[in-house]
Amino acid sequence: MLYLFLFLILLPAFGQSGPDYNDPYSPIFTDKPVYSWTDKVKMTIIAPSWNADRHLIDSIGDSSSHSIKIATSEHSLDEYRFTETDVNSGIFTAEVILTGFSHDADGDGNFDTTPRTIGNGPTSGFLQVDRDSAITISFEFADGVVLVESVPVSWNLGTINFAEDIFFLENSALVRVVDLDMNLNPESLDNLTIQLYSDSDVAGIEVNAVETSESSGAFTATISLSQNSPSSGNRLYSIPGDSIFAKYDDYTLPKPYTKSDNLEIQTVARVDSSTPPMERIENSPITFSSSLGNPLESFSQNTPMQIVGTIKNEQEFKQKFVYFFQVKNDQNYVESLSWVQGEISPSQILDVSQSWVPKESGKYQVETFVWNSIGASTALSPIMSTMITVQ
Numbered sequence: 001m002l003y004l005f006l007f008l009i010l011l012p013a014f015g016q017s018g019p020d021y022n023d024p025y026s027p028i029f030t031d032k033p034v035y036s037w038t039d040k041v042k043m044t045i046i047a048p049s050w051n052a053d054r055h056l057i058d059s060i061g062d063s064s065s066h067s068i069k070i071a072t073s074e075h076s077l078d079e080y081r082f083t084e085t086d087v088n089s090g091i092f093t094a095e096v097i098l099t100g101f102s103h104d105a106d107g108d109g110n111f112d113t114t115p116r117t118i119g120n121g122p123t124s125g126f127l128q129v130d131r132d133s134a135i136t137i138s139f140e141f142a143d144g145v146v147l148v149e150s151v152p153v154s155w156n157l158g159t160i161n162f163a164e165d166i167f168f169l170e171n172s173a174l175v176r177v178v179d180l181d182m183n184l185n186p187e188s189l190d191n192l193t194i195q196l197y198s199d200s201d202v203a204g205i206e207v208n209a210v211e212t213s214e215s216s217g218a219f220t221a222t223i224s225l226s227q228n229s230p231s232s233g234n235r236l237y238s239i240p241g242d243s244i245f246a247k248y249d250d251y252t253l254p255k256p257y258t259k260s261d262n263l264e265i266q267t268v269a270r271v272d273s274s275t276p277p278m279e280r281i282e283n284s285p286i287t288f289s290s291s292l293g294n295p296l297e298s299f300s301q302n303t304p305m306q307i308v309g310t311i312k313n314e315q316e317f318k319q320k321f322v323y324f325f326q327v328k329n330d331q332n333y334v335e336s337l338s339w340v341q342g343e344i345s346p347s348q349i350l351d352v353s354q355s356w357v358p359k360e361s362g363k364y365q366v367e368t369f370v371w372n373s374i375g376a377s378t379a380l381s382p383i384m385s386t387m388i389t390v391q
């Protein structure tokens with residue numbers, strides 16, 4: 001308010017350009033450039049000449065001779081009273097709450113608005129508006145001089161987002177919808193429904209999201225992610241590697257949609273284990289055996305050997321793995337690389353083996369390591385390395 005006042009006082013002093021006759025001085029302000037259908041509109045009129053008594057709060061607009069009208073093309077509040085912000089400010093304010101029109105804003109079959117046009121200010125007036133309309137505030141400032149300000153009203157396309165791209169199991173996940181049209185009451189917290197599901201539970205859950213403040217139009221819900229318990233309430237069943245999806249149905253769409261259209265707005269995030277990947281599978285030191293399965297103490301060229309590794313699933317969930325066997329000679333050249341793919345159950349201990357025939361004598365480094373896949377690989381264990389000498 002002070003800012004507006006100073007601005008108007010200072011502007012002529014810095015007036016670098018001449019008066020703009022196409023945009024005459026119009027001291028009516030609204031607190032937003034565009035409103036949703038059920039917004040609260042805060043209006044300010046700078047009218048120092050209407051500060052009749054500098055020791056009293058003056059009012060304007062509520063007389064038939066110099067009335068203030070707040071109107072759409074179909075509904076209007078006439079002689080709406082604005083009151084001075086201070087005894088000697090010359091600045092007058094009022095509020096109107098927009099009430100929209102009869103419409104089912106959440107698709108449950110019931111109207112969610114109470115359209116009405118009533119009130120005489122300076123607060124608690126209500127005004128019906130359509131989806132694509134405008135509010136015009138007009139004030140007969142002096143005899144025959146009417147100041148007018150118009151602001152548009154429209155519906156908005158909702159957005160939905162998870163707070164993070166990746167969530168860890170047994171943690172919570174925040175999901176947020178912004179749809180200004182669902183701020184159905186600008187003086188209290190509103191709610192809307194968000195549907196959540198995961199790759200492992202496509203039926204998923206429906207949760208209630210609550211407006212972050214009484215007129216924010218932003219709605220958040222917190223869910224927990226569990227691999228140990230089925231989906232229920234605000235808990236969603238999911239396992240590491242799942243995608244989780246959040247979906248909001250917007251029944252209040254701007255043009256070019258029609259008023260009866262609705263649109264699913266969706267977002268996705270990934271679920272990962274809270275255990276660091278490198279600790280998910282235990283890779284034990286390898287052993288060597290003959291092709292008959294007897295333990296080998298020494299190695300000879302051109303004699304097949306079995307390289308035997310042992311892995312243990314350290315997690316409480318089934319994991320896919322790729323176990324690599326890599327043999328390097330003393331020049332660090334890879335003589336052999338092979339792998340075994342499979343799945344390992346929770347807490348299962350599994351032997352994996354691969355045969356190798358050394359062609360030449362010498363020293364060799366046998367390395368084994370575990371990845372989650374061949375392509376997009378995440379190491380699930382550190383590399384194990386053993387030196388052998390082939391006679």
Ligand SMILES: [Ca+2]
Pocket residue numbers: 051052053054055056057058084086087088089090
């Ligand atoms: Ca006054």
Ligand SMILES: [Ca+2]
Pocket residue numbers: 103104105106107108109110111112
């Ligand atoms: Ca409804």
Ligand SMILES: [Ca+2]
Pocket residue numbers: 182183184185186187188189190211213214215216217
């Ligand atoms: Ca609200």
Ligand SMILES: [Ca+2]
Pocket residue numbers: 155156157158179180181182250251252253254
């Ligand atoms: Ca909307």
